[in-house]
Amino acid sequence: MLQYFIGAVFIAGIGYILDESVESSKRDKRKKLAKKQDYYEEKLSKQYDYNQQKKRSLLFKQIKHEQSKLKEERRELAKIRNSLQRGSSEYNTILQQIAFITQKINQKQEDADSVRG
Amino acid sequence: MTRLPTVVTSKLPILQFPTLITTILEHSSKMKQIERDYALAKQEMHYSYELEKTKLEQNLEQFEIMAKLTKKQFDHGHIERMQILQSVTTISQAMSNLQDKNSIESFRETIHLLLGSYQQSIVHVKTVESNQNKLIGRL
Numbered sequence: 520m521l522q523y524f525i526g527a528v529f530i531a532g533i534g535y536i537l538d539e540s541v542e543s544s545k546r547d548k549r550k551k552l553a554k555k556q557d558y559y560e561e562k563l564s565k566q567y568d569y570n571q572q573k574k575r576s577l578l579f580k581q582i583k584h585e586q587s588k589l590k591e592e593r594r595e596l597a598k599i600r601n602s603l604q605r606g607s608s609e610y611n612t613i614l615q616q617i618a619f620i621t622q623k624i625n626q627k628q629e630d631a632d633s634v635r636g
Numbered sequence: 637m638t639r640l641p642t643v644v645t646s647k648l649p650i651l652q653f654p655t656l657i658t659t660i661l662e663h664s665s666k667m668k669q670i671e672r673d674y675a676l677a678k679q680e681m682h683y684s685y686e687l688e689k690t691k692l693e694q695n696l697e698q699f700e701i702m703a704k705l706t707k708k709q710f711d712h713g714h715i716e717r718m719q720i721l722q723s724v725t726t727i728s729q730a731m732s733n734l735q736d737k738n739s740i741e742s743f744r745e746t747i748h749l750l751l752g753s754y755q756q757s758i759v760h761v762k763t764v765e766s767n768q769n770k771l772i773g774r775l
Contacts, residue, residue, distance in 0.1 A: 522649050523649055523651075523652070526649050526652040527652070530652060530655050530656050530659060533656065533659060533660075534659050537659060537660070537662075537663035538663075540663070540667075541663065541666045541667065541670065544667060544670050545670055548670060548673070548674040548677075551674070552674070552677055552678065552681065555678060555681055556681060559681060559682075559684075559685040562685070562689075563685065563688050563689065563692070566689060566692050566693075567692060570692055570695065570696045570699075571775065573696060574696070574699050574771075574774070574775055575775060577699070577700065577703050578703065578768070578771055578772060578775070581703055581706065581707055581768070582768070584707070584710075585710050585764075588710070588711070588714045589714075591714075591718070592714070592717055592718065592721065595718065595721040595722070595725065596721065598725055599721065599724050599725050599728055602725070602728045602729055602732060603728055607744075608744075608748070609728075609744060609747050609748065609751065612748070612751050613751070616751070616754065616755070616758070619758065620758075623761065626765075630768070630772065633772070634772060634775070
């Protein structure tokens with residue numbers, strides 16, 4: 520009878536130790552997974568930042584390129600304006616175009632500033 | 637863990653052995669299950685990371701394609717407009733040397749026509765800008 524009691528206590532003890540080792544293993548794996556998750560999240564966040572930087576730089580260059588081309592057009596329009604008779608309808612059309620292009624150039628500057636942040 | 641002290645196991649009543657063995661087997665199966673679950677979760681996490689990474693890469697690629705297209709559109713319009721303006725310059729310079737009213741009038745009409753084309757082309761800039769605004773919106 521005493522032997523049965525000792526046996527039962529022994530088995531219960533073994534059971535307890537084994538359960539503890541299962542729980543400890545679960546905790547360990549959860550910790551490892553959380554660490555891995557953090558690692559992946561950090562990598563994705565870096566990739567996202569790189570994308571944003573690349574996009575911004577690309578757009579900034581493009582906007583500045585367009586602005587410079589529009590300035591070229593404005594210079595050409597100014598040349599035409601100077602060769603036309605002041606007050607003629609062509610002269611006034613050119614003036615309107617210059618005003619429009621100037622507005623576009625200023626808009627491009629605002630866009631470039633907003634993209635550069 | 638499975639190596640039990642001989643002192644105890646030798647005195648353990650034979651009827652309690654199955655309980656002990658079952659406890660050990662259950663533990664072993666639980667541990668294996670934990671390993672399997674861990675490997676599966678790790679793999680899923682990796683796949684999900686790869687998927688997100690690919691999405692980000694594709695997003696950048698699409699953005700670059702769109703930006704290139706917008707640049708091409710703009711440059712095409714710009715070249716067209718510059719050609720028109722250069723024609724207007726040539727005509728206006730030639731016009732200043734003219735005396736004949738009819739010729740001057742016909743030159744002026746041509747200038748108006750060319751400026752109309754210029755105006756039409758500049759409308760194209762708005763389409764390019766709208767594409768560019770979409771790109772800015774995607775930042």
